Amino acid sequence: MAEFDLIERYFTFEYDFSEDSKDTSANSPSAESSKKPHVVKGIGDDCAIFEIPSKYQLVTSTDTLVDGVHFFSDLQPELIAHKALAANVSDLAAMGARPLAFTLSISLPDVSEEWLEGFSTGIKRASETFNIPLVGGDTTQGPLNINITAYGTVKKGRLLERDKAQLGDDIWVTGHLGEAAAALELNQKALENKETLSTSEQVLWDALTKPKPPLKFARKLTKLSSCGLDISDGLAADVGHILKKSRCGATLNVELLPVSDALKTVVGSEQAPQYALNGGDDYQLCFTAPQNNRDKINKLAARQGVKASRIGTITDNGLKVLLHGKPFKSERKSWQHFNSDN
Amino acid sequence: MAEFDLIERYFTFEYDFSEDSKDTSANSPSAESSKKPHVVKGIGDDCAIFEIPSKYQLVTSTDTLVDGVHFFSDLQPELIAHKALAANVSDLAAMGARPLAFTLSISLPDVSEEWLEGFSTGIKRASETFNIPLVGGDTTQGPLNINITAYGTVKKGRLLERDKAQLGDDIWVTGHLGEAAAALELNQKALENKETLSTSEQVLWDALTKPKPPLKFARKLTKLSSCGLDISDGLAADVGHILKKSRCGATLNVELLPVSDALKTVVGSEQAPQYALNGGDDYQLCFTAPQNNRDKINKLAARQGVKASRIGTITDNGLKVLLHGKPFKSERKSWQHFNSDN
The missing domain is CATH 3.90.650.10 (PurM-like C-terminal domain)
Known part of the structure; x- marks a missing residue:
């Protein structure tokens, strides 16, 4: 299976975001929401494109899960997928950010359709749980390695940082x-x-x-x-x-x-x-x-x-x-x- | 060597950007440049933070290089580093975007100081060549796998897309x-x-x-x-x-x-x-x-x-x-x- 077919089959989703998404505008860059951050372009070009109005800041985090270190490849692929996305979304939470989108880079030793079906189901489900759409990425052949970059937004000055603890807190x-x-x-x-x-x-x-x-x-x-x-x-x-x-x-x-x-x-x-x-x-x-x-x-x-x-x-x-x-x-x-x- | 030490030693750079950087503001979020996109926070927290004023859009691209597929690990690490960054920066060029920053996630089978010295030198040199600072990432233990996510900016509507070719062009x-x-x-x-x-x-x-x-x-x-x-x-x-x-x-x-x-x-x-x-x-x-x-x-x-x-x-x-x-x-x-x- 060629890379493009693989992306089309396993990583192109019709999302059914929950109630909460109504206030995120992550997937609905309508005229009214144009003053909120949104995804202008997702999968299908050289880059994904985001619009981040000036009262917001973009926060981003990247994390890799490696077979045998962060999980064992005989773990159900649905669970590997959930864990990979959760670990990244957790970094957004750590900043107090609202999820905007994520990209997924996956290296696979070979194409097991069963494994990919499970992984794809897990990624879709987790993205709905965390209210964050997949907007791009990369698939390559190699030892199993899953890298996710998550994008989120904060209103300026409204975030959690590591260097802000105060005596007596x-x-x-x-x-x-x-x-x-x-x-x-x-x-x-x-x-x-x-x-x-x-x-x-x-x-x-x-x-x-x-x-x-x-x-x-x-x-x-x-x-x-x-x-x-x-x-x-x-x-x-x-x-x-x-x-x-x-x-x-x-x-x-x-x-x-x-x-x-x-x-x-x-x-x-x-x-x-x-x-x-x-x-x-x-x-x-x-x-x-x-x-x-x-x-x-x-x-x-x-x-x-x-x-x-x-x-x-x-x-x-x-x-x-x-x-x-x-x-x-x-x-x-x-x-x-x-x-x-x- | 612990992950934090490794990042401190090999992936924390004092950049010496070239002339061209004077018009990018990527590293100089001064008061005057606050209307230009810039990096608010780089390495050292859960996420990197970018400020993207409303007349700009953020574009982002991610690419993985795998040992034995995109390069052979006995290639000089300086060259592997250059190639990894160039491949990502190329996606920014493909959109007509100005480089803003990049994150690097690297899986390493073990810590060879000689290899890391070379890789680090290559990454620093390439980031100066392409005028793009490293602002975060992740190091993990595993088969050699290098993932870079590059961030760039375009002025709204001023970009190169795949779906815009016209008859007679x-x-x-x-x-x-x-x-x-x-x-x-x-x-x-x-x-x-x-x-x-x-x-x-x-x-x-x-x-x-x-x-x-x-x-x-x-x-x-x-x-x-x-x-x-x-x-x-x-x-x-x-x-x-x-x-x-x-x-x-x-x-x-x-x-x-x-x-x-x-x-x-x-x-x-x-x-x-x-x-x-x-x-x-x-x-x-x-x-x-x-x-x-x-x-x-x-x-x-x-x-x-x-x-x-x-x-x-x-x-x-x-x-x-x-x-x-x-x-x-x-x-x-x-x-x-x-x-x-x-």
Whole structure:
């Protein structure tokens, strides 16, 4: 199958965007919406074209998933597709951006129609979930490698940055942490499907394979916070990124970490915070905000159906991790590429 | 080496942009230039941020180079880097866009400092050549795979599209064609370096490894043409893309194809047009324009030091390839991914 046929067959979608899309205008560059960002041209030319009016800024993020590193190729292609898009959309959430479009570059060792059907279904479904159309990309022959570049928009000055934490800010996270990392250890069991997963294990497995970054919450959060990122390397490491960029310190209170019953059931109550602290792959949000905004943040979270937990405070120097006021010993390492031990 | 260290050491550049950058504002979002597109935030957060004022549009293109398909990993890393960026910048030229920035996602099997030094040098040098700063990306462990997304801007309505060819338009190309395809056949010889390349062979080798898309010419061309693309699959195939999108036909005159003396010396005068017609990897421009604009196009080309050749005409239906008025038999195939014969 030639590249053009492949794109036409598997990567040209008629989208059925949800209600939410009515206020995005991503796919409806009508006369009325011409003052909103939109896609002028998608698949089919040398480039995609976007119109970004002057009160908006374009944000963009790129992420690669590699076979054997970020997933195993015998994982269902629908799930690989979801994960690839979710990881990128999560970077948009991390800035408080509204999704505009994405491009997909995929290297495939060969053309398995069954695999492509599944991957295509997964990409279409995920793009509808996250309300973001595919507008271009590249297919090449080679070891399986999936690169996505996601485009989003923010109104000028309304975004979450890593370098904006202030002394005394609360530190917050969304969702439950540590589930994806624990699920990685179930990977083999799930793939081989020798045993059925328990209900708790299934919760973890879904957290790993179907992450749902809190996009809309993040967007609205930009009225209450200016500092945030997504938790992909692991909470402690990601908080570290904020501290480095904002030149400050933090105290994290381990007893406040959002740890699910499912995680406690599978790895035990004592181990669960270890996963939450250093697990990685959560694709939840970590952000800081003035203490004055506590009520508003709790209300926003409730309205959006998002769990938001206050887990610590920005200090002037160093990262302290405390369990009921005493130093907590971290037993796991956060994710690092190119270290010899992973 | 951790990912962050690797990015810091090899992919964080102090740029020394050339004269031309003074009118791009890509790196100088000063108060005066705030009405021009610019990079608000580069490497170091979850996303890069661009400001695109309302009279501009953002164009973007993404391309992947895979080891063993687009290059061989024993090729000098400086050359791999140049090629990867040139292929993407060529898509910007194909739209008549001005380079704004690019992101780089690279999968590496391991960290060879020597390789990374070379690659880093090549990327920095190429970004200075093409006047386009690196603003973000991703490094992962995996089989060598290089993905670049390039961002450019056009003034609204001032761009080259594939679907804008008009009946009676002249068809033009820039540069010399076919050299890169012929150089591929020298690849082994060059790599093994058992023999020194002849002067003519060196010309072809440079065309393959150091393509220089005619960016500035393309930008100015948007006053004289609305239809164009870059020649990457091979002239005949790429003209075919225009015909399909513009729903028209074309006559190409083989005797008018720009074939260099170097190509004729290496492959012979009879074979040279075959390479020019179907070679691929040229990263030159093919465009159509009204006959009235001939003089202006020739003058623009002369001013920019670009070779521009008029090679055919847009007709109402079908692609005719003629040599001195008689049908020309094409002996080579253009490049297609996923065909079993390449």
